[in-house]
Amino acid sequence: MPPQPRLQIKVSQKLVLTPALQQAIKLLPMTTVELAEMLNQEMSSNPMLEEVPIEEDQAAESADQQEKPTESETWTDEDLRNFFGEYLDQGSRQRPFPEVKDLPPIENALSATVSLTEHLTWQLSLRQVNETTREIAAAIIGNLDTDGRLVASTEEIEAMGSWSVNDVADALEIVQHLDPIGVAARNLQECLLLQLRQMDGACTLAERIVSDHLRLLQEHNVPELARRLGRSVDEIEQQVHIVGDLDPKPGTRYNSLESQYVIPEVFVVKREDEYVAVLNDDELPTLRINSNYRRLLDPKNSASNPEARAFVREKLNSAVWLIKSVQQRQKTIQKVANSLVKFQREFLDLGIEHLHPLILRTVADDIDMHESTVSRVVSNKYMHTPQGLCEMKYFFHSGLSNAHGENISSVTIKERIRKIIKSEDTASPFSDAKMVKILRDEDLILARRTIAKYREELKIPTSHQRKIRH
Structure with missing residues (x-):
């Protein structure tokens, strides 16, 4: 029987990245400066987006925090003069305010560097x-x-x-x-x-x-x-x-490089006995949908034609997805920051020598997300902690077990090696084998090649090169 064309039904599953999902993934590795620049570009190209004015954004918060003084609590200028009058001499009362001289603009102080x-x-x-x-x-x-x-x-x-x-x-x-x-x-x-x-x-x-x-x-x-x-x-x-x-x-x-200013994504502050991760939203514009353009989608509005409605609907969908993506990005960063604070509590209290080894999988399991998501979140982002400004990747390091079976971070071991070398006698510096014995006395069992590897990563020369003969 010759082959004949026929129709068949086949069921299959595919992982398809929608444009909205692609946008959400794209926003995760962005820094605050990059995201703010991208949002400003979106506002200039999408008429449905507008920035909430700072005064309007803070109006509700200010209204709750500030209370109007009662009539009995209100002090007039005459009351202040009468109250402080006996403490002021005549010279201080009649002294005019000094004139503030106009300073040259900041642009005049800038100078181009010569290569x-x-x-x-x-x-x-x-x-x-x-x-x-x-x-x-x-x-x-x-x-x-x-x-x-x-x-x-x-x-x-x-x-x-x-x-x-x-x-x-x-x-x-x-x-x-x-x-x-x-x-x-x-x-x-x-x-x-x-x-x-x-x-x-x-x-x-x-x-x-x-x-x-x-x-x-x-x-x-x-x-x-x-x-x-x-x-x-x-x-x-x-x-x-x-x-x-x-x-x-x-x-x-x-050939001096320009200063690269870092804006932390997260501030870690201590409230009572607990550390709290607070997102830095001050540098990001607060977005909302423009109400004037939204009226064009009203079916009762006969002034808009179908083409205008289609254009506005497309821009509206894009604006809504962008706002949701930004909110999802902030929530994800908050979750990762909270997890880091939980795992690195001793580091926040005591410093680098108490940094615990941590991997991406541990944080991903803690917040119920994929490792790739955590990797995108910590990329090129910084966290301001009581121990200083740290890159979020800084908290992820491998660990080694000591004699008691406890995991010690590789960063902690490097810091210990740095302090040992700093305290050595320059006329007789410690060799890698000697540092193995010193760390072994501190219940840290490491191979000599591991010491040499960490020393090279710290850019510390060998004992022969560190030796100073007198």
Whole structure:
């Protein structure tokens, strides 16, 4: 029998993300600043949305908190003068209010920062050099990193314009003598030598230390330096201090980043004996539906045509979903914040050494949500606590078990390692194996490689590099 087309009914289930659900998921990882900007853009594009005025939003709250004084409690200006009159001398009564001078606007106090490239290019423009040298110098300036180090080799610079070796060397010498001193150096040794040669007074001994014994200098091996150079330990220590005052990254002072201001999403305050998480809604506009446009959907309104009603209905649905999504976002953040306060109560009371290990699944199970939702909530958000301003991700860390079977946060262990190293003798610093024994005496059993891993994450050098020989 030849195949024939036929109809079949098939039942299946699919997970479909509606536009409203997509919008709700999109709002969760946003910070307060990003959400406020997005809401302002929505208000400008959707006529159905409007911001509730601050005066109107606070009217009900102010009415409940403020009580009108009775007639007997009301004080007039004459009553105040009569009451305080005997305490005021004639000079204070007749003293006029000082005039408040108009200050210049804040815009006049702002100044644009100058980058390293602009600073060097400006100095180069004041030099009287030929056009070829100026082009080579500009190419050298363009190949400096943020620290002021030259990242291109002389051969690569020669190939940029088919310049000769001598021309590149002359241009490099000119750039290296520009401010800041030490810029355009090809390595740390050259950077330090350029600065030493520009210092007033004789620094020949310091130059010998940097040029011939840089490794011993990095190891702080002062006795060996004194033996090899035939000088006293005190004299070598004086030269080491001179080198220590030099700037190994002279270009960083012209590459300062703009301050990033953080607005906490949650404030944790203590009321009586309990901590309460309070959402920071001050930076977010309060939205509502515009009543004037809503009247266009009234069936009794004959002035609106079907196209206008369809447009208003579409914008109304979008506005309602946005308002609901914002409210749902705030409720979700509140739930996560309450859960963090519950699990990290000891941290709020006693500090970082009492931070408990915590994972996303624990909080997700506590508030009956998915781990991905909790991850979106804590992303790029901050919480102001009695222990300072903390990123919400800060409270999620793995833990290790001590000798008593209690879980200790990895952050707590890192802080303990930091304090041990801070209290050590610089002449005989603790090795990783020694710190394993110290922590074992405190009932913290860790492997040496774990100590080394945490030390590297704290950006602490090895015991050999921390050792200072006298």
